[in-house]
Amino acid sequence: MRPFVYERVNTPQAAVEAMAGVxxxxxxxxxxxxxxxxxxxxxxxxxxxxxxxxxVDINALDATIFGRLEASRGGLRLGALARMADAAEHPAIxxxxxxxxxxxxxxxxxxxxxxxSLGGNVLQRTRCIYFRDVSxxxxxxxxPGSGCAALGGSIERTRCLA
Amino acid sequence: MATASSAAVPLxxxxxxSEAAPARVQPKSPxxxxxxxxxxxxxxxxxxxxxxxxxxxxLREHLGLTGTKKGCDHGQCGACTxxxxxxxxxxxxxxxVAAQGHRTTTIEGLSNGDGTLHPMQQAFxxxxxxQCGYCTPGQIMSAVACVNEGHAxxxxxxREYMSGNLCRCGxxxxxxxxVNQAKTLMKRQ
Numbered sequence: 510m511r512p513f514v515y516e517r518v519n520t521p522q523a524a525v526e527a528m529a530g531v532x533x534x535x536x537x538x539x540x541x542x543x544x545x546x547x548x549x550x551x552x553x554x555x556x557x558x559x560x561x562x563x564x565v566d567i568n569a570l571d572a573t574i575f576g577r578l579e580a581s582r583g584g585l586r587l588g589a590l591a592r593m594a595d596a597a598e599h600p601a602i603x604x605x606x607x608x609x610x611x612x613x614x615x616x617x618x619x620x621x622x623x624x625x626s627l628g629g630n631v632l633q634r635t636r637c638i639y640f641r642d643v644s645x646x647x648x649x650x651x652x653p654g655s656g657c658a659a660l661g662g663s664i665e666r667t668r669c670l671a
Numbered sequence: 672m673a674t675a676s677s678a679a680v681p682l683x684x685x686x687x688x689s690e691a692a693p694a695r696v697q698p699k700s701p702x703x704x705x706x707x708x709x710x711x712x713x714x715x716x717x718x719x720x721x722x723x724x725x726x727x728x729x730l731r732e733h734l735g736l737t738g739t740k741k742g743c744d745h746g747q748c749g750a751c752t753x754x755x756x757x758x759x760x761x762x763x764x765x766x767x768v769a770a771q772g773h774r775t776t777t778i779e780g781l782s783n784g785d786g787t788l789h790p791m792q793q794a795f796x797x798x799x800x801x802q803c804g805y806c807t808p809g810q811i812m813s814a815v816a817c818v819n820e821g822h823a824x825x826x827x828x829x830r831e832y833m834s835g836n837l838c839r840c841g842x843x844x845x846x847x848x849x850v851n852q853a854k855t856l857m858k859r860q
Contacts, residue, residue, distance in 0.1 A: 510723045512701035515768050544769065551725070551764045552745050562701065566769055618835020619822070620749060620813065623758045624765070 510554045517566040521573065527565040537634070537650065543567050545590060546625040548617075549633050557643050558634075558651060571626075580605065589628030594619065596627060635669040707771050711736065712780030722768055727751045729767035730777060738778035738808045742837070749836035752809040752816075753777050759816035778808035781815065790856035791815050794849035802840035810836045810846055818854045826851070 518524045524543070531541050542561035544550055545568060553559040570576065571590040579586040580601030587596060596602055597613035617625065639645045639658035647656030649671035659668035705722045708715050711734060718733050727744075730736045730753070742750030744763045751763040754776035781789045791811050794800070801807040813836045817823050822832035829847050838846065 512721070512723060514699060514701050515705065515722050515766070544766070546764075547766065547769065548746055548761070548764050551766065555745065564766075568769070618749065619817070619820070619832050620752055620759050620761045620835045621746060621764075624760050 511557070511560050513561050514563045515566065516563060517569060519569045521570060521575065524565065524567050524570060527563070541565060545629045546592070546621075548621050548625045549629060553634060553641075556641055558641060578602065585609075587627050590626045592623060593617070593625045593627060593630055594622035597622065635671075637667070637669055638664065640669070705768050707768055709734075709767065709770055709775060710773070711775045712777060713774075718767070720767055722766075724767045725763055726753070726765040726767045726770045726775065727762035729770075730762060730775075736777050736779050740805055740808055742806065742809070747837075748806070748809075749813060750806050750809040752813045752836065754812060754816060757816070757819070759813050776812075778812055781811065789815070791818075791849070791853040794853035794856075795846070797852060798845045798849040800842050800845040800849040801838075802842055806836060806838045806840075810838065814846070814850045814853065815857075818850065818857050823850050823854045 516527065518527060527543075528541055531539055537559065540562040542550060542559065542564055544564045544566045550559060550564070554561070567590065571588070575588045576590040577586070577588045578591050578596055578599050580599070585602065585606055593613050593616065597610050599610070603610040613622065616622065616630075634640065635650060637650075637659055640648050640650050643651070645658040646652070647658045649655060649657055650669060653671070657668060657671070659665055701722065703722075704719045706717070706719050708717050709729065710716075711730065716734055718729060720729060720733060724733070727739060727741055730739050731741070739753055739762060740750040741763060742748035744751075746761045746764045749761070751761050752759050753762045754760070755765070755770065755773050757774070757776070781792060783789070788796070789811075791814050795807065795811060801810070810833070813833060814823075817829065817832050820832070823829050826847055829850050830843075833846065833850070
């Protein structure tokens with residue numbers, strides 16, 4: 510893992526400002542990354558696939574609306590910082606949106622579900638073994654245009670679309 | 672752009688001030704150590720660590736609490752399971768700096784003050800629920816939380832909700848038996 514600066518933010522405003530000046534482009538290679546559950550980010554940082562210079566811990570925001578699960582007659586609102594486990598066990602979600610509850614329940618492990626945020630769940634990266642192994646240079650997801658190490662191999666059927 | 676850490680400045684040289692002071696506060700350098708306080712098993716522990724240190728490594732290498740084990744270091748085996756504010760999490764995927772402000776409980780913190788074992792620990796002994804013992808601290812921490820979550824109602828539940836803890840020795844049937852024994856005793860506590 511490469512060294513980084515660690516910051517905590519307590520307001521949505523501060524979280525947004527942490528990205529000020531960071532150009533649009535591949536979010537994967539961005540120099541500033543948000544840290545919520547960390548189950549994807551730390552995994553990929555240990556593999557040297559993600560190399561942020563600054564990690565912004567946004568977990569304190571789960572005390573705001575962004576961490577809440579709200580079911581009403583109008584519909585279902587899932588805060589991006591709500592944890593997978595809490596959404597999977599939410600009585601209204603289990604009763605009225607069983608597909609959401611069940612698909613969350615079948616994912617990962619309870620430990621991971623306790624840590625992982627719903628927003629991070631959507632932002633998970635591909636599982637391709639070549640993406641996760643930086644000793645393979647060709648990877649259009651890590652380095653756009655470099656090619657795809659999965660082509661022609663036994664896992665070609667399951668490669669990503671990059 | 673490079674920010675030299677203070678350790679890089681020779682002691683006998685005057686620190687150079689020729690670089691203009693930054694107009695705004697610079698974030699500290701990535702190589703600066705982080706000074707943190709972790710609450711572990713009810714005690715505050717002050718640590719000076721590399722920012723990259725996981726909670727797992729902080730516990731094992733800096734606090735000497737080697738009960739928690741490193742199995743895969745990537746969140747796939749569950750051997751590193753600890754409780755954070757009573758919830759089971761993977762310490763290998765938690766930064767120590769991020770664990771500040773939370774209560775960490777490890778296997779060392781499970782037994783009673785007088786040395787008697789937690790019902791889950793006793794049940795693991797009673798039911799021969801481990802062979803090599805490497806996955807066992809993670810299994811026990813995970814099992815305690817599993818019961819507290821209400822996920823140990825049936826054998827099927829136990830198998831599903833303990834599926835994040837791998838046991839290469841295959842002690843699984845005995846682990847299920849142990850959880851079944853402990854859960855009745857834990858309710859009474």
